[in-house]
Amino acid sequence: MLSRLSSPQLCSRVVVVTRGVASAGQVTAHSSDNSIGFFEKISYRFKGVPLPTETEAPKSMFDACNKEWSAPELLPAVPKDFKEHPDRDLTNYPYPSRPMYPPKTRLLMMPDSWFTAFQKVTGTSGPYLFFGGLFAFLVNKELWVFEEQGHMTVGWILFYLLVSRTAGYKIDAGLYKDYQDRVGFFKGLIQEDLKEAVEFRKTSAQQTESLNALKESLPTSFKESMQLQLEAAYRKNVQNISGEIKRRIDYLKETEETKARFERDQLLKLINESVEKQVSQKDFQEKFLQNAIQQIKGIAV
Template sequence: MSLSRFLCPSNIRAVVPVRLAHASNVPSAVSTDDQPNYFQKIAYRFKGIPLKGETEAPKSMFDAVGKEWSAPEPLPAIPKDFKEHPDRDLTNYPYPARPMYPPKTRLLMMPDSWFTAFQKVTGVSGPYLFFGGLFAFLVNKELWVYEEQGHMTVGWILFYLLVSRSAGYKVDSWLYGEYQNRMNYFKGLIAEDLKDAVEFRKTSAEKTESLKAVRESIPTALKESMQLQLEASYRKNIENISTELKRRLDYLKETEAAKARFEKEQLMKLISSAVDKEIHQASFKEKYLANAIQQLQGLNVKA
């Protein structure tokens, strides 16, 4: 029971139950004829009912009280044929299943499995009478003795129930979000590690497909490639031969030119030395002078 039930009078028609106010997305606004006082406005705030002139419902800290959280996606089940080792006995030792939600309880905290075993024999009230009588017997015979602060256990139980019913929904939702973020982080690491493998697999598949497409043309391509290699080798050999022939012809040409130049130089030396000898002889000088005088006399006669 919330505080708003005591603060709000019973004759106000705009007040709706808490569960209906939580169930609706936007509660109906207060009627224009109503003039709520200070305490009624507090009650409307607790129930999430907008006041006059408000277009959106107020957010209350008690919206999640009493709600049961459920995961949007169930946990993935283990494949039936999964074995971490071939010798694993799944019949006698199956994998433990992780429950998606906590087991059903009674009296807010007692497991339902404690009651079902008695209920088949004693009926619905049998388990309650059994546990109640067992508790009374243990306390009466002082087999279960309370200490001085034993009564505080009831307070702690009530405190746990209060916190779990008020903030349990938000805590479970937050923990689930953090769990998903953590799982996404590890999935990102795995994807990053497998990125190279995925790329290699993709490229290898593409290469395989391309190889299948040109598989029939591979012998022809190899034959043509061999012919091109032979042609290239032939042309290279021809070029080497032509280069070698040109080098040898140039050598012979230079040899003949050097030989002719040497002969010419030797001939010029012989001629120049013979002329020098003839010039320096006395008979040559007299003969040259006599020939010159004769030519001068001939010129005088003609003149």
Template sequence: MSLSRLVPSKGTRVLIIPIQSRTAAHAAPAAAAVKTGDEEPSFFQKIALRFQGIPLKGEAQRPKTMFDDLDKEFVPPEPLPALPKDFKEGPERDLANFPYPARSMYPPKTRLLMVPDSWCTPFHKITGTSGPYLFYGGLFAFLVNKELWVFEEQGHMLVGWLIFYLLVSRAVGHKLDASLYKGYTERMNYFKGLIQEDLKDAVEFRKTSAAETESLATVKEAFPTILKENMQLQLEAAYRKNVSNVSNELQRRINFLKETEEAKTRFERDIMLKWIVNGVEKQTQDSKDFRLKSKARSSVHQSLLWPF
């Protein structure tokens, strides 16, 4: 966790010691009296007992405070996954000169609660172990003396804020680390699920391809026979199609001749009926005309013979 970089897990620790106005001789009897329950502890004694984790009068269990979890470190169940050594996002990636940065599991080592250890180790070869402390102390004194680093009226509050920051980070830092690690694992599992869903189709295609390859290898030996049978089936289908075409053509021509004969017979019948009808009508008309002429002749003879 980034909050724990200012305080190492082992080494210097922050201790809060309550200061009382009484002397040590008066404090010992008071503590003994509180333990035996003879008298009620004062306000400052209650605070001191709270910091020490001693239950007060009338409390059956030891009180739980934020200082119980002080200086705890979160240890993940498994390390963070690293990139494969041969992974490249492009063929032109130079992994020899520009490798991928490794994600550290724990914060780097520090000195004086805030100074990185990598800033101090280069001085050891020349000045020894005390060199970096003298250098940074002298640099701080130089900046303050020359007023390059100016403290304002509220600059002293920085010390209190730093103490508060260190106290909170060491007290609840491991809980925040556990929460962040849990969120990280859940997000990684979510992306792994997406990858598995994307690869599901590829896996199915791979299985199908393997089955098709196996079936093709099985059929490969009998492939000439299969081609021969397919050719025979095609020839049989072509023969049946030709026979069907010939049958349809013959049927069409027979139907045409039948329709032609029926039309010819019907035409002859119509002509014969028309000729007969016309003959009958002509004969009827001739007989009618003959009667009219005969009648006219008889009337003429009568008119000629009337005067006599």
């Protein structure tokens, strides 16, 4: 575990020695699992070295140890002329820039900027002597009481270094992936909200292009359309006039037919009344009866 936290130069010097095996990094072709010790197998598992009977290298849980994670894409910079309010003073109060990568550190957790100012004056060992002497002075004068809570602080610092150097890379990568998924989700919502606007913009652009293409022929089209409208109005008026004339002719025809029928009915009525009046007279009946008798006699002869 300590070899994972140390530098690559120190890690290259660590050698696991077991009985019956000369080196942990060398495995001969004719060796077998029985010739490899238990602790050497554990070291192979930690290093990700396959055993002689394995065809693929095992995946070690410590592959991401001592790795520094960095975002694959840079954050977009704020435009220079961007202001959330016209009165914003960008000269004296510029927008803070978020660092893309973690700052350089020394001793696994100390910022390198703390050492640079001393190193220019005192040399390489100056900052280490200063901070070490300051720590010893604070503890000696009991300005920093190194009690039980102080020991717990040291333990928490060691725990943080252990977790950050072993699982920090995977944690940062997972958080970045969740962040990208969340950003993609919100982008999808924005795209859904702007879908109708985008479609309207495309349709408007197509209609504009169509109108520009027909711009030269529009006067002719309008003239022909006007002529067609006038022709349709003329035909409609002619149809209305012909229908009105036919309706009037039918009315006159029906009127004459009704008048002739009325005259015929009145004439027939007058004839029937005069005939009935004559038949009802006694002289007419006697004359008609004598005439009938004479006709019968003539027929009999």
